Amino acid sequence: MALLQIAEPGESTAPHQHRLAVGIDLGTTNSLVAAVRSGTAEVLRDQDNQPLLPSVVRYFADGRVVVGHDAKASQAEDPQNTIVSVKRFMGRGIADVAKYGALPYQFEDASGMVRLKTVAGTKSPVDISAEILKVLKQQADKALLGNDDGELVGAVITVPAYFDDAQRQATKDAARLAGLNVLRLLNEPTAAAIAYGLDNRSEGTFAVFDLGGGTFDISILRLSRGVFEVLATNGDSALGGDDFDQAIAAHWRRTLGIASTDQRDLRRLLMRAREAKEALTSNSSTESDLALSLGQSIKLKLSREEFHAMTDALVQRTLQPVKKALRDAKLSVEEVDGVVMVGGATRMPHVQAAVAKLFGREPLNNLDPDKVVALGAAIQANTLAGNRSGDDLLLLDVIPLSLGLETMGGLAEKVIPRNSTIPVARAQEFTTYKDGQTAMAIHVVQGERELVKDCRSLARFDLRGIPPMVAGAARIQVMFQVDADGLLSVSARETTSGVETRVEVKPSYGLADDEIAAMLKSSVSHAGEDAAARALAEERVEAARTIEAVEAALRKDGDELLATDERAAIESAIAELGEIAKGEQHREIKDAIARLAHVTENFAARRMDRSVANALRGRKLDDVKLS
Amino acid sequence: MQIDFSKNHFELFHLPVAYPIDLPALEQAYREVQREVHPDRFANSSGAEQRLAAQWATQVNEAYRTLKSPLARGRYLLKLHGIDTEEESNTAMPVDFLIQQMEWREAVEGAKQSKDEVALERLTSQKRDEEKRLFVLLASQLGDDAVRADGRETVRKLRFLEKLGEEIDDAIERLEG
Numbered sequence: 001m002a003l004l005q006i007a008e009p010g011e012s013t014a015p016h017q018h019r020l021a022v023g024i025d026l027g028t029t030n031s032l033v034a035a036v037r038s039g040t041a042e043v044l045r046d047q048d049n050q051p052l053l054p055s056v057v058r059y060f061a062d063g064r065v066v067v068g069h070d071a072k073a074s075q076a077e078d079p080q081n082t083i084v085s086v087k088r089f090m091g092r093g094i095a096d097v098a099k100y101g102a103l104p105y106q107f108e109d110a111s112g113m114v115r116l117k118t119v120a121g122t123k124s125p126v127d128i129s130a131e132i133l134k135v136l137k138q139q140a141d142k143a144l145l146g147n148d149d150g151e152l153v154g155a156v157i158t159v160p161a162y163f164d165d166a167q168r169q170a171t172k173d174a175a176r177l178a179g180l181n182v183l184r185l186l187n188e189p190t191a192a193a194i195a196y197g198l199d200n201r202s203e204g205t206f207a208v209f210d211l212g213g214g215t216f217d218i219s220i221l222r223l224s225r226g227v228f229e230v231l232a233t234n235g236d237s238a239l240g241g242d243d244f245d246q247a248i249a250a251h252w253r254r255t256l257g258i259a260s261t262d263q264r265d266l267r268r269l270l271m272r273a274r275e276a277k278e279a280l281t282s283n284s285s286t287e288s289d290l291a292l293s294l295g296q297s298i299k300l301k302l303s304r305e306e307f308h309a310m311t312d313a314l315v316q317r318t319l320q321p322v323k324k325a326l327r328d329a330k331l332s333v334e335e336v337d338g339v340v341m342v343g344g345a346t347r348m349p350h351v352q353a354a355v356a357k358l359f360g361r362e363p364l365n366n367l368d369p370d371k372v373v374a375l376g377a378a379i380q381a382n383t384l385a386g387n388r389s390g391d392d393l394l395l396l397d398v399i400p401l402s403l404g405l406e407t408m409g410g411l412a413e414k415v416i417p418r419n420s421t422i423p424v425a426r427a428q429e430f431t432t433y434k435d436g437q438t439a440m441a442i443h444v445v446q447g448e449r450e451l452v453k454d455c456r457s458l459a460r461f462d463l464r465g466i467p468p469m470v471a472g473a474a475r476i477q478v479m480f481q482v483d484a485d486g487l488l489s490v491s492a493r494e495t496t497s498g499v500e501t502r503v504e505v506k507p508s509y510g511l512a513d514d515e516i517a518a519m520l521k522s523s524v525s526h527a528g529e530d531a532a533a534r535a536l537a538e539e540r541v542e543a544a545r546t547i548e549a550v551e552a553a554l555r556k557d558g559d560e561l562l563a564t565d566e567r568a569a570i571e572s573a574i575a576e577l578g579e580i581a582k583g584e585q586h587r588e589i590k591d592a593i594a595r596l597a598h599v600t601e602n603f604a605a606r607r608m609d610r611s612v613a614n615a616l617r618g619r620k621l622d623d624v625k626l627s
Numbered sequence: 628m629q630i631d632f633s634k635n636h637f638e639l640f641h642l643p644v645a646y647p648i649d650l651p652a653l654e655q656a657y658r659e660v661q662r663e664v665h666p667d668r669f670a671n672s673s674g675a676e677q678r679l680a681a682q683w684a685t686q687v688n689e690a691y692r693t694l695k696s697p698l699a700r701g702r703y704l705l706k707l708h709g710i711d712t713e714e715e716s717n718t719a720m721p722v723d724f725l726i727q728q729m730e731w732r733e734a735v736e737g738a739k740q741s742k743d744e745v746a747l748e749r750l751t752s753q754k755r756d757e758e759k760r761l762f763v764l765l766a767s768q769l770g771d772d773a774v775r776a777d778g779r780e781t782v783r784k785l786r787f788l789e790k791l792g793e794e795i796d797d798a799i800e801r802l803e804g
């Protein structure tokens with residue numbers, strides 16, 4: 001069989017084998033990896049049997065990188081090179097991170113996203129996140145592949161539902177950099193809902209309130225027989241437990257006159273603040289000592305009343321998005337059947353009380369708030385990998401923020417409104433405003449505000465080569481497409497002239513594709529391996545996957561849906577791809593994959609039509625004529 | 628090969644082409660079709676099937692969004708009958724309607740100034756009542772060949788009310804924030 005010949009050594013492609021896929025919760029504070037094994041989702045533990053990996057990365061001058069518990073334990077020793085909560089910097093500029101309060105890092109401005117200066121060189125948040133993901137990947141490889149469960153086909157990575165395009169793109173790049181095949185980016189509250197809904201066999205309308213270390217999401221979902229339909233989502237991707245820590249630290253600095261600007265002192269103060277915050281969840285007051293680097297020691301005290309008073313504004317900031325999400329979903333609080341609490345920061349009593357008050361009911365806390373997101377991601381990963389479970393899960397998610405274009409006068413014109421179900425595509429027509437105009441500047445923005453300057457800029461590009469016409473005669477169609485990961489691509493073309501001028505962009509956070517390629521090339525996990533070899537390996541895997549998919553489709557439906565010559569054409573394209581994939585030319589393999597895709601288009605369309613028709617079978621067809 | 632775009636949104640879900648709609652049946656058909664075509668079902672398929680799934684799922688979402696909303700559904704049915712609602716170009720509205728609009732807008736402004744959330748909620752419910760009345764009218768217009776074209780003006784009025792609703796929501800949001 002051509003299939004086995006092109007497989008990587010040691011890699012099996014037997015069609016019915018259980019395909020392993022993991023779910024990864026890449027958290028601000030803690031990260032986890034989980035997988036479905038023998039039918040149940042479980043968190044994969046590290047060699048010390050720990051489920052949570054602290055999202056802390058320490059760089060050393062000799063190039064060593066330490067991630068997790070050890071890095072966390074030493075964060076006060078070497079704060080500038082020990083990065084915590086890097087997720088808050090993903091896809092963010094220097095102006096954004098300045099709002100987080102005092103942090104012991106040396107930030108550097110760079111186009112699109114900040115960089116951090118460390119002893120091991122300047123690092124982007126994508127690099128740093130990739131270090132965390134690499135460790136999780138190793139953990140998964142070890143836990144799964146050791147007992148020949150099969151092969152790791154990919155990962156579902158969770159992101160806050162309110163992450164914008166730049167933050168999502170950055171997360172996906174970090175995963176690529178860590179050598180992970182991303183099956184899907186999944187919204188964290190949706191992942192939690194999967195774990196919750198399947199666990200409790202719930203049906204109805206639920207709100208998922210997820211307050212983690214660095215981000216806040218609220219999603220309203222309808223659960224019905226395995227379908228998880230997100231009705232609306234809202235949140236604040238810069239609000240989490242870290243901000244409560246900052247509030248306490250600022251309070252102590254002010255009231256105790258702590259003026260030290262030493263970075264170690266700054267980190268220690270933040271650590272004491274976090275401990276105090278967590279202690280006040282079960283105690284009414286707390287006390288600790290802060291040892292400053294100059295030898296001085298300061299007694300730190302805080303009561304629960306003081307803490308609640310100084311952070312009430314932060315709690316209120318979570319309620320506004322909840323109200324907005326309910327309004328967008330056209331629901332009143334009484335129509336919500338349950339409020340599911342997710343994220344470590346929802347343990348705080350005043351958060352619990354505020355949510356209970358708003359909804360007029362006690363929130364549901366019967367889940368492990370640290371693990372549900374990873375478990376839900378694992379369940380989704382298992383479905384995507386093709387291991388159909390009886391539950392037959394379907395997720396219908398939405399985009400969190402409106403997508404639009406800049407129009408005259410710096411106004412933002414919405415093209416796709418927030419809370420549209422993905423995948424979604426929408427086109428908008430524009431025209432020229434000057435006689436003979438041959439180019440048009442297109443500026444893509446994301447956000448709810450009227451003025452472009454208040455929205456986030458995603459991409460700028462020019463459509464050139466418009467044939468000269470009088471003002472208003474040209475028809476420029478700008479098409480927005482958002483895929484199932486929530487990622488946008490935009491294309492523009494002039495439609496009257498027949499001259500197809502077309503531009504297509506995938507917005508990113510300022511990193512061009514070749515920069516990513518360069519990062520990939522220099523990344524540690526691929527050191528010594530050159531880019532061409534990597535591309536070849538990737539195309540071979542893709543070729544094997546494509547052949548396997550087409551052969552499975554042929555076995556299932558080939559006899560019924562294909563004429564003899566059609567089938568022969570497909571089979572010969574398979575054989576050709578199999579041959580070419582044995583060679584060394586990744587571009588040729590890519591072309592052969594495209595050719596196979598092309599000859600299977602009609603077959604794919606017929607299969608799809610038939611499955612839709614089957615799904616709707618039993619509905620009357622005679623009364624659907626236009627009256 | 629593309630999806631058969633000659634099928635209209637109603638036909639896509641095997642529903643009768645008519646303004647009154649069986650919402651539970653629409654929801655159920657939507658889920659049934661998405662279960663078959665959603666890209667999540669094709670994560671391991673060939674590139675051709677993945678592209679097709681993305682196109683189908685996009686189209687199905689668009690059809691569902693259109694049919695679910697009574698305004699979008701009305702506008703779409705008119706379009707199927709070859710009637711353009713001219714919402715961008717035609718701004719000639721009956722005087723009494725315009726006067727009512729102005730009064731409502733003033734009331735929204737007033738409530739904004741005095742930060743009166745209760746008044747804003749009251750305006751929302753008044754607006755809803757007016758919408759309900761217009762949806763009933765639209766249904767009768769769409770069901771009757773003789774007056775179907777009058778549905779254009781009803782759709783334009785409903786669009787005005789939709790915008791008013793967005794303004795009220797904005798105002799409420801600002802008061803909450």
Ligand SMILES: Nc1ncnc2c1ncn2[C@@H]1O[C@H](COP(=O)(O)OP(=O)(O)OP(=O)(O)O)[C@@H](O)[C@H]1O
Nearest residue numbers: 027028029030212213214215241278281343344345
């Ligand atoms: N007992 C507790 N009381 C108060 N806060 C707590 C408690 N336990 C954990 N937290 C806080 O929860 C936060 C971490 O929560 P979690 O692990 O859910 O976040 P994350 O998933 O890493 O972050 P995110 O989802 O925002 O990316 C930290 O701010 C931590 O201090």
Ligand SMILES: [Mg+2]
Nearest residue numbers: 027212343373
């Ligand atoms: Mg989290």
